[in-house]
Amino acid sequence: xxxxxxxxxxxxxxxxxxxxxxxxxxxxxxxxxxxxxxxxxxxxxxxxxxxxxxxxxxxxxxxxxxxxxxxxxxxxxxxxxxxxxxxxxxxxxxxxxxxxxxxxxxxxxxxxxxxxxxxxxxxxxxxxxxxxxxxxxxxxxxxxxxxxxxxxxxxxxxxxxxxxxxxxxxxxxxxxxxxxxxxxxxxxxxxxxxxxxxxxxxxxxxxxxxxxxxxxxxxxxxxxxxxxxxxxxxxxxxxxxxxxxxxxxxxxxxxxxxxxxxxxxxxxxxxxxxxxxxxxxxxxxxxxxxxxxxxxxxxxxxxxxxxxxxxxxxxxxxxxxxxxxxxxxxxxxxxxxxxxxxxxxxxxxxxxxxxxxxxxxxxxxxxxxxxxxxxxxxxxxxxxxxxxxxxxxxxxxxxxxxxxxxxxxx
Numbered sequence: 001x002x003x004x005x006x007x008x009x010x011x012x013x014x015x016x017x018x019x020x021x022x023x024x025x026x027x028x029x030x031x032x033x034x035x036x037x038x039x040x041x042x043x044x045x046x047x048x049x050x051x052x053x054x055x056x057x058x059x060x061x062x063x064x065x066x067x068x069x070x071x072x073x074x075x076x077x078x079x080x081x082x083x084x085x086x087x088x089x090x091x092x093x094x095x096x097x098x099x100x101x102x103x104x105x106x107x108x109x110x111x112x113x114x115x116x117x118x119x120x121x122x123x124x125x126x127x128x129x130x131x132x133x134x135x136x137x138x139x140x141x142x143x144x145x146x147x148x149x150x151x152x153x154x155x156x157x158x159x160x161x162x163x164x165x166x167x168x169x170x171x172x173x174x175x176x177x178x179x180x181x182x183x184x185x186x187x188x189x190x191x192x193x194x195x196x197x198x199x200x201x202x203x204x205x206x207x208x209x210x211x212x213x214x215x216x217x218x219x220x221x222x223x224x225x226x227x228x229x230x231x232x233x234x235x236x237x238x239x240x241x242x243x244x245x246x247x248x249x250x251x252x253x254x255x256x257x258x259x260x261x262x263x264x265x266x267x268x269x270x271x272x273x274x275x276x277x278x279x280x281x282x283x284x285x286x287x288x289x290x291x292x293x294x295x296x297x298x299x300x301x302x303x304x305x306x307x308x309x310x311x312x313x314x315x316x317x318x319x320x321x322x323x324x325x326x327x328x329x330x331x332x333x334x335x336x337x338x339x340x341x342x343x344x345x346x347x348x349x350x351x352x353x354x355x356x357x358x359x360x361x362x363x364x365x366x367x368x369x370x371x372x373x374x375x376x377x378x379x380x381x382x383x384x385x386x387x388x389x390x391x392x393x394x395x396x397x398x399x400x401x402x403x404x405x406x407x408x409x410x
Contacts, residue, residue, distance in 0.1 A: 025050045025055075025069035025070070025403075026049040026072070026403045026404075026405075027065040027066075027069045027071045027072070028046060028047045028074050028379065029060050029072070029074060030044055030045075030074050030075040031047070031079045032077070032079070033045040033047065033057065033079045034078065034080045034351065034371070034387075035371045035372065036081070036355070036371070036372075037348040042057075045057065045058060045059055045060060045063075045079075046058065046059070046062075046065070047079065047371065048063055048065065048069070049377035049379075049403035051403070052377050052402035052404075053374060053375065053377055054374065054375050054376070055373060056373065057372065072398065077397060078382040078383075078384065078385050079379055079380065079381050080351065080379070080382070080386075081370055081371050081379065082118070082120030082121065082368075082376070082378030082380055082401065083118040083119045083121075083354040084121045084321065084359070085121075085123070085321060085322060085325070086123045086280050086321060086322045086361075087123065087125055087282055087322025087324050088114065088125070088322070088325050089124060089126050089127055089327050090124045090127040090151070090326060091126065091127045091128070091326045091327065092113060092325075092326045094109035094112075095113075095131070095135060095326075096131060096173075098135045099134060103138070103144055107145045107146065110139075110146040111145070111407050112331055113326070113331050114146070115401075115406050115407040116331075116399070116407050117394060118380035118396045119147050120147050120148065120378040120379075120380070120400070120401045120406075121147055121149075121364075123151070123197070123358075123362070124149055124151040125155070125200045125255060126154070126200055127151060127153070127326070128153075129151065129154055129191060129196060132149065132151045132153070133194070133195055136149040145406040150197040150362065151197055152196055152200040152234060153191040153194065153195075153199075154176070155175065155200040155202055155236070156184060156187070156188075156201045156202065157175075157201070157205045158177060158205060159207060159212055160175065160177060161202065161205045163206060178218060178222070180218075181217060181218055181222075184221055184222050184225075185224075185225040188222055189225065189229075192229045196231065198231050198234060199232075199233050200233070200234040200235070200236065201214060201219055201222055201233065201246075201249075202214065202236045203237050203242035203243070211239060211241075213241045214242075214245055216245055216249060219251075220249045223249045223250045224250070232252040232361070233252050233253070234251070235253070235255060236256065237255070237256060238258060238261075239260065240258070247271060247275055247277070252276075252277065252278065253278045255282070256280070256285070256324075257281050257282070257308040257309055259304040259305040263311075264307065264308040264311045266311065270315055272312060278361050279317055279318070280320045280321070280322030281305065281319065281339075281343075282322050283302070283305050283309065284323055284328070284339065285327075286301055286302060287339070305339075305343075306339060306343040307343075309340070313345055313349060314344070318357050319352075320357055320361060321350070321353040321358070323336055333394045334394040337350060337386075337394060340353070340390065341390040347386055347387045350386070350393065351393075354393070355369045376402065377400065378400065379399075379400040380399055380400070381397045381398040381399075383396075383397050383409075396409065397409050
């Protein structure tokens, strides 16, 4: 009888230890901690996470670490709040048709693309909604290690852009073209009903013979329907005409700068800021797009993109870090940080674009974007100090989501 009770107790212990919420505390000790972009760092600090939330942060000597906690020594390392990437696409071939992919395949692809670069939350701004929803369900169940995924589902364009047409066809993906305002608003309702966290319009669509611009009445109908549901709207823009449509329709986030167009004047960026519009600059995208072109064209294009970001930031515009990864396969984030720094953004401004800015923009600032008691246990451990060199933002040792390590550098 006694043996039976011992075996039963052992089985109960195994059962409870396998549950997502049943785990020891996580403690990071002896780290330099950046609590937020606006606060001074703690030079030798500790963070204690319990049940997915931060329950203690301060000097290492002041934080009592439970005996059964998992302790990560961070001497010589730097900790910030978990990073957001506000412009990704869950469209890379390694993530398509997720129903056929194993846990290991999805986790590995997400590590290469996102979690290995410190991203604990991402906003997917064009993909196949059913596929993306399946991936995030597998993440939230604990089966797959990955970031929190917000998504817009399928984008709205009046004609499929020429540069994605072949990719969509070869992968058997159908994204409808937006027709009438009535049809478009019904599709907005459907995508939100299916779990979309936002909506994206292509204010411009690049075609073989030029750039098409979405009619303003159609853009306004799509944006208004999204806003009625309390959802943000992103806009892909390629020129000033597209930006004018975005402004006039009430779009919330510009998905790109426009280096193929004019420099942004102070009067122009003032209109963007007055409209409370945010910007994901995606500077590395332009470096990829200009690859193979005349070096003078690359220099000129990158100079324009950097000027546009600087003008927007100097005017007080809200910058959100974004890379367009999933459309481009440049997973390494180091170049984006270099270009943002060259555009004049300070360490604090870059950190804000990764943490507090997106948390505020997307309504999560009460629990995300800073290191403080009661906040989400989403953290990034870096191998070097980004205040000294912005490339250090890409030197990720650990990515931690809800107090669990979802990536560690081997």
